[in-house]
Amino acid sequence: MNDNSFLFIIELIGTFAFAVSGIRVAANKHVDLFGAYVVGLVTAIGGGTMRDLMLDITPFWMLTPVYLVITGISLVLVIVMGRHLSRLEGTFFIFDTIGLAFFVVVGMQKSLAEGYPFWVAIIMGTFTGAFGGILRDIMVNELPLIFRKDIYASACIIGGGVYWGLDAAGLNDIFCQSAAAAGVILTRAAAVKFHWSLPTLKGENCNRGDGRGDTPE
Amino acid sequence: MNDNSFLFIIELIGTFAFAVSGIRVAANKHVDLFGAYVVGLVTAIGGGTMRDLMLDITPFWMLTPVYLVITGISLVLVIVMGRHLSRLEGTFFIFDTIGLAFFVVVGMQKSLAEGYPFWVAIIMGTFTGAFGGILRDIMVNELPLIFRKDIYASACIIGGGVYWGLDAAGLNDIFCQSAAAAGVILTRAAAVKFHWSLPTLKGENCNRGDGRGDTPE
Amino acid sequence: MNDNSFLFIIELIGTFAFAVSGIRVAANKHVDLFGAYVVGLVTAIGGGTMRDLMLDITPFWMLTPVYLVITGISLVLVIVMGRHLSRLEGTFFIFDTIGLAFFVVVGMQKSLAEGYPFWVAIIMGTFTGAFGGILRDIMVNELPLIFRKDIYASACIIGGGVYWGLDAAGLNDIFCQSAAAAGVILTRAAAVKFHWSLPTLKGENCNRGDGRGDTPE
Numbered sequence: 001m002n003d004n005s006f007l008f009i010i011e012l013i014g015t016f017a018f019a020v021s022g023i024r025v026a027a028n029k030h031v032d033l034f035g036a037y038v039v040g041l042v043t044a045i046g047g048g049t050m051r052d053l054m055l056d057i058t059p060f061w062m063l064t065p066v067y068l069v070i071t072g073i074s075l076v077l078v079i080v081m082g083r084h085l086s087r088l089e090g091t092f093f094i095f096d097t098i099g100l101a102f103f104v105v106v107g108m109q110k111s112l113a114e115g116y117p118f119w120v121a122i123i124m125g126t127f128t129g130a131f132g133g134i135l136r137d138i139m140v141n142e143l144p145l146i147f148r149k150d151i152y153a154s155a156c157i158i159g160g161g162v163y164w165g166l167d168a169a170g171l172n173d174i175f176c177q178s179a180a181a182a183g184v185i186l187t188r189a190a191a192v193k194f195h196w197s198l199p200t201l202k203g204e205n206c207n208r209g210d211g212r213g214d215t216p217e
Numbered sequence: 218m219n220d221n222s223f224l225f226i227i228e229l230i231g232t233f234a235f236a237v238s239g240i241r242v243a244a245n246k247h248v249d250l251f252g253a254y255v256v257g258l259v260t261a262i263g264g265g266t267m268r269d270l271m272l273d274i275t276p277f278w279m280l281t282p283v284y285l286v287i288t289g290i291s292l293v294l295v296i297v298m299g300r301h302l303s304r305l306e307g308t309f310f311i312f313d314t315i316g317l318a319f320f321v322v323v324g325m326q327k328s329l330a331e332g333y334p335f336w337v338a339i340i341m342g343t344f345t346g347a348f349g350g351i352l353r354d355i356m357v358n359e360l361p362l363i364f365r366k367d368i369y370a371s372a373c374i375i376g377g378g379v380y381w382g383l384d385a386a387g388l389n390d391i392f393c394q395s396a397a398a399a400g401v402i403l404t405r406a407a408a409v410k411f412h413w414s415l416p417t418l419k420g421e422n423c424n425r426g427d428g429r430g431d432t433p434e
Numbered sequence: 435m436n437d438n439s440f441l442f443i444i445e446l447i448g449t450f451a452f453a454v455s456g457i458r459v460a461a462n463k464h465v466d467l468f469g470a471y472v473v474g475l476v477t478a479i480g481g482g483t484m485r486d487l488m489l490d491i492t493p494f495w496m497l498t499p500v501y502l503v504i505t506g507i508s509l510v511l512v513i514v515m516g517r518h519l520s521r522l523e524g525t526f527f528i529f530d531t532i533g534l535a536f537f538v539v540v541g542m543q544k545s546l547a548e549g550y551p552f553w554v555a556i557i558m559g560t561f562t563g564a565f566g567g568i569l570r571d572i573m574v575n576e577l578p579l580i581f582r583k584d585i586y587a588s589a590c591i592i593g594g595g596v597y598w599g600l601d602a603a604g605l606n607d608i609f610c611q612s613a614a615a616a617g618v619i620l621t622r623a624a625a626v627k628f629h630w631s632l633p634t635l636k637g638e639n640c641n642r643g644d645g646r647g648d649t650p651e
Contacts, residue, residue: 035364147469
């Protein structure tokens with residue numbers, strides 16, 4: 001198995017895990033099959049699509065139908081497995097984390113290939129990994145989960161920082177990318193194991209208070 | 218009347234029906250005139266705008282102000298007609314369905330013209346027809362209606378399949394496009410008449426269960 | 435201080451005011467630090483990013499990290515100031531209004547520079563100023579504030595009209611832009627002082643009534 005087919009399998013695993021995540025959230029909202037498919041698809045490809053629009057390149061899923069097919073397989077799996085899916089939580093966590101690491105590295109590679117500096121690449125990598133989940137939650141009218149359980153996104157940023165640091169140290173691309181992926185995976189696994197989370201911001205318990213259209217004083 | 222002016226009238230009818238749809242949903246949320254205009258406009262042009270961004274062409278409404286004007290006329294109509302609008306439900310259904318068929322065909326044509334294969338064109342056609350309504354519902358904090366009453370989107374996909382099949386059979390463009398539009402219209406009309414709907418996906422009645430940030434096990 | 439550094443300072447003030455607005459709204463939703471940062475960032479750069487995607491130019495924040503840094507500073511400020519922030523409402527109102535005026539003028543300039551006519555430029559200016567706040571409210575599951583308190587967006591449109599009118603009268607760019615900014619600021623200040631607001635659209639007190647998927651009659 002060469003490098004490319006290995007990466008491709010990782011990508012499919014990530015797409016599958018993200019699509020299943022979207023379909024399961026949608027199912028809890030009693031949507032129909034089409035709605036579940038759309039939410040699953042947007043969860044899987046939404047981050048990468050917005051990244052590609054910002055990088056001004058063709059959205060990746062328009063080049064091969066494989067992402068649509070994977071989402072379809074995910075939908076069939078959720079239907080067939082039903083309530084038994086929850087027994088596979090551990091497996092999904094592993095798939096999702098591997099997929100996340102891959103999405104971050106791909107998002108960074110694409111940005112660097114377009115000539116952007118590392119700080120843009122880190123944002124794009126985080127965006128690729130995290131934005132699909134934000135869109136998923138917006139579509140089903142939930143406060144995005146990622147805003148309350150942030151180590152998900154923080155893991156992307158840490159992985160991105162590892163990539164930057166090792167690249168600056170002159171190490172070769174394959175090594176930098178592998179280390180970045182490992183950084184994402186280890187950070188997330190450690191966060192879950194040790195119950196890490198960022199502090200919550202306290203509100204002012206007042207009305208919107210956004211300074212827009214409000215009378216001053 | 219030549220072909221182009223016929224198509225243009227169809228497009229205006231579709232834009233009008235979509236804008237009215239958005240404005241009426243917004244009105245039920247007690248927004249002000251500006252908010253109603255924005256929701257109407259996004260419902261009418263949102264799908265096509267996202268399509269054009271993904272195809273990397275100039276969003277269609279930036280080339281002529283007619284879509285803004287039609288949305289303004291729609292707003293005036295809703296204000297003037299008020300509660301009497303509900304008597305026109307049947308008329309709106311016809312306008313909306315004709316508009317939908319047109320939007321699907323235009324979305325497909327534009328994608329094919331940019332050199333994309335049919336499976337991309339079908340997605341873009343469905344996107345053009347259905348995404349405006351999703352944005353509308355997200356803006357007013359509703360679970361998108363289309364996720365619960367899917368024959369709307371399925372009609373787009375069936376129309377797209379008709380286009381593809383007839384094109385593969387070597388028929389000319391005008392015929393393929395007309396048949397695709399008829400496919401959309403007939404599917405939607407039949408779905409309403411015979412109360413077709415897709416099955417609803419059952420949730421797991423558990424918490425989010427999206428495998429993101431959750432402890433495995 | 436030359437023109438450019440003056441404009442740059444104005445831009446930073448606007449970015450700061452918008453980011454603080456987003457972070458404060460997020461804080462009321464009990465999000466964590468990362469979520470607050472994301473909502474603040476999207477509020478500050480969301481409108482300009484969508485504008486740049488539609489104009490097919492590189493999103494402005496990908497060219498310099500200053501917007502990310504300003505958002506970080508805003509977050510620190512909100513954490514440090516906490517409940518005392520509400521005493522600064524008047525200051526935020528001034529910052530926010532200056533920022534709004536600047537965002538409108540920049541959005542118009544960029545559109546005109548790409549060769550679009552004035553009516554597109556006015557929409558893009560309004561979009562730059564107002565869309566970040568819409569995204570902010572969608573992310574935290576609120577009906578966008580701007581749909582209920584519209585003078586915010588109307589001020590953008592009036593400022594845009596001033597720019598157009600003076601340009602048509604042959605006045606030089608600097609004068610047109612300054613007058614447009616003044617138009618935005620004065621309209622908004624007057625709207626707040628005199629409690630101007632647009633009428634609210636009355637709903638039909640019926641179900642969705644959007645003509646989509648509903649049985650005619």
